[in-house]
Amino acid sequence: MQAALGTVGPIVLGLALLACVCVFALTRGAAPIPAGTAAALALDQLPWITFTPDAPATWQRIIVDVRLPRVASAILVGAALSGSGAAYQGVFRNPLADPFLLGIASGAALGASLAIVSPLPIDSYGFGWVPASAFAGALLTVVLVTLLARSGGDVDGVSLILAGVALSSICSAVSSFILLTGGQKAQPIFAFIFGGLNTVSWTRVVLAAPYVVGGIAVLGITSRALDVLQLDEEQAEHLGLHVTRTKVIVLAAASLMAAAAVAVAGIIGFVGLMVPHAVRLAWGGGFRRLLPLSLIYGAAFLVLVDTFARTVIGPQEVPLGIITAFIGGPSFLVLMRRRRRWLL
């Protein structure tokens, strides 16, 4: 009960923050739109609410076709990245685990790149097989990185990150090679490598959402097991947990979410590292709290950062991945210096 009350407050706070950030994002851009109008135009899109704000038709098009899909995809990607980051940290018992640092994002991007240049059917948005292929790439990377970091039955924390960074470089190199040699057809790969939401569309959001929702559902069900996994394997087994099975399920679900995020937005690093860590610092480490809070605050964080990305030197965009790396790199270093405290 105490834990439940302790979770409701931060969740309400997070949802309120998310709503504010979304409205803010909708107002910003080449054509400034007042917050009230922007919110009304957005809410009007919901099937059971009707608003007819007094606004020019261009405003409606800007909100519905340009800014809203962007906000929606930022929510999806932010939640997917930080939720999967929290899950990876739980499984590997390593606060530095993150879809980007583990090489999973680059693996997914390589999978997506291969789908783009393959003869597989692709719709006009360059999508179709992309999420599935990204998922395959993500899974393959997570298996590889785990095997590479394994020594004597346990996964070593430092080797894990090193293996992840190495695999990430390899996958990125292959993706770049495909981009350079793939001709016109390979051009969308550019967006994956830099990472950003400038190419999003409603189609992408709708195609990727089920992956993220499915992953979240699995993580929600297994979150108590993730708490048990924070103990060493032996203790977890003694408490009746099927350790290997649980890890495989959680890794698959987290990779599904990370792959969906990459399929929508390309490689965006460090979100899965920073958000769960901030949540843990503020409200403690239990997964039943960490998981929903990471999803909400991750979504809010990415909506905010993306708004910054498309307005700071507007009309030109700064790739989102560059901004998250700019904030995330230093936080990684700080975390690394303090890592002992969290690991021992």
Next chain:
Amino acid sequence: MTAPLGAPLLEARDVTVRAGGRDIVRNVSIEVRTGEIVGLVGPNGAGKSTLLRALAGARHVSGDVRLIGTPMGAVDRRTRARLVAVVEQLPEAPPAMTVRELVALGRFPHLGLLRRQSAHDQNVIEGALRRAGCDAFADRLLGTLSGGERRRVFIARALAQEARLLLLDEPSANLDAEAQAMLFELLRAVATEGAGILVVVHDLTSAAASCDRLVLLRQGSVLAAGPPHDVVTAEHVLAAYGPHVSVFEHPTSGIPIVIPTAAAR
């Protein structure tokens, strides 16, 4: 699965544990009944911890290990976790987890993934914290605890598990004299309520004073087993530990006391 007082909880026959190409534990038979505390003693490297872990998981073990009459291998994981609580010698404690969160994990075998904590679970957790003397620091992070406090937290988790059989590896290490005495009082109370306890104890004197029966291991085999008086004898202690320690009897209680031979001269 239930068992009346005095009924065998754990029966292990001819247990052999092989690791690294040699037998760490050889043909050991051991039995723990409800209501009793059995002490596992022996010099360093005798195989006490290995035996305890083997009994806890019954993996990589040859021999017959039964839990309330059922072969250990046939008991499913969660049932086993509801019946057997294990506290290893140096369990890893996630530093950012609070004491109460860790103790609450003892309810995992009862709750599984989806069942919500009921009022009963809450009571069990709070009761376990209180009995193990952890209620004063229940909201502190594990990373901030002393060695002795940490031991008690893991005892509390084992209590929260409400298991019938407790397997404890040196729970009294790092505890001062008073805390040690209180720990064994607690274990006695838990045993009286119907649990069976198998505990590795380093210190022969406190093992003899606190356990109903002792099993003395030497080089992986049982050297002696039975009531403390019959196990902690001058002959056995000489055979297991060598000539540097000697056995005396407590003048009033008759409990065997083991002290360095040099000090006894």
